[in-house]
Amino acid sequence: MALKRLSWDCVVPGCLKAQTTSTQHKSHISKQTSFRRLSLSDVSNHGSSISLNDLSSSLVGSNLHIFTLAELKTVTHNFSRSxxxxxxxxGIVYKGMIDEGxxxxxxxxxxxxxxxxLDGTxxxxxxxxxxxxxxxxRHPHLVNLIGxxxxxxxxxxxxxxxxxxxxEDQLFKKYSLPLPWLTRIKIAIGAAKGLACLHEEEKPVIYRDFKASNVLLDxxxxxxxxxxGLAVDGPLGDNTHVTARVMGTRGYAAPEYISTGHLTTISDVYSFGVVLLELITGRRSxxxxxxTREKDLVNWARPMLKDTHKLDKIVDPRLEGLYSTEGAKKAVLLAHQCLSQNPKCRPTMQTVVKTLETIMDLDDIPVRSFLYTDPALCKDVCVNNYEDAAEKVQNEPVNENRVEEKEVEIKNVKGHRRQKRARKHRHRTRASRSRAVFSDTALYSALGTSLYFPKSKNGSKENTEE
Known part of the structure; x- marks a missing residue:
């Protein structure tokens, strides 16, 4: 049975529900048998009557703009490499500017x-x-699609x-300052809230490709x-999972998904555990x-996650100890739970959010002391020290023996410099002599005119010239 065309005012939105008091809208809703979010299958199925032209009006509360290719060329300066x-x-992502006009x-x-x-995956x-x-x-921790x-x-x-x-770029970029500890926890909380929003939908959404490069930062x-692009609708009713083709990124996918193709929201929790471990260790998945033993982050770190005495071997050394010890212990244990081989032992994303928020509240982070020097004050000190030194020299009694020793020392230094220059000169002379063998003048002196006029078979120079 073909699905009837859905209008924007008959579909319940996702994380952010639209509200209206319109009597016309209420009467229209009352005719509907159910209120639900438009799913991918509603459009992608062959029997669906929703066309791409109807798409924007079928997505409740979306306010999506349909751009022309010419408009986006203008926005991106014809997709300039700059x-x-x-x-x-x-595919490729370009920065653009939408003008008011x-x-x-x-x-x-x-x-x-x-x-x-078009040639991509x-x-x-x-x-x-x-x-x-x-x-x-719509959620504060989901990127906003404009059109x-x-x-x-x-x-x-x-x-x-x-x-x-x-x-990914912020965490692993070379020649840049490492992300501070609390910034890492803040990022983890935001990403966890985004996943929790998806999982708590009436029809849950399985993100399926959670990784560091898909977490954007403002x-x-x-x-x-x-x-x-790889997200799918989660199971409903008595179904425990959805079956999907194994896709994603190596190092992030849950083991049960790789082995069976069965997807649940708990599969996303495992992927989150990998990213949390990346934030803690500063290492790639x-x-x-x-x-060899450290190529796979989870396999390397798993034996150490339950041992709090090995915390210093796990936490990113670039932090130089500037992190909450108690918070790091909680974060490591949380990562261990998320990465459990048994999906039933993994926490929900809402539990993950609550645990991370307690870490954010800890204030036992060491404070590195530093000395600030006022440039103006430093200048005054230098001037005063110079004047004191000059006055001390003027008032110091003259010691004739010391003056003689200084003169001898200066002569020795000058003599040493002369010897050093002489050695350099001899070295340059020897080098120039060795190179002179290959000059035209030197070869002509050694070989005579035979350099330019080869001798004949009988060795007669005159015959050669003739």
């Missing part, structure tokens, strides 16, 4: 434009998943711009989940540059 932000499985109803703002790579299904999920889900473009074979997505990029290091 606006390049990065590249993922979906582009559309009257839109405010001027900086955006990120993601373009689908993802395609229309992943693009559609982004529009379906982020078009309806999309679907023109011919082109598929583009327009997001709010996140000033600090993704967590200027205040508030974390927001992005890239919903998979790092092939490390020794």
């Amino acid at each position: 606006n390049y932000l990065g590249e993922g499985g979906f 582009l559309r009257p109803e839109m405010k001027a703002q900086v955006v990120a434009v993601k373009t689908l790579d 993802q395609g229309h299904r992943e693009w559609l998943a982004e529009v379906i999920f982020l078009g309806q889900l 999309y473009c679907c023109e011919d074979e082109h598929r583009l997505l327009v997001y709010q711009y996140m000033e600090r990029g993704n967590l 200027s205040d290091y508030n974390a927001k989940l992005s890239d919903f 998979v790092d092939m540059s490390r020794p």
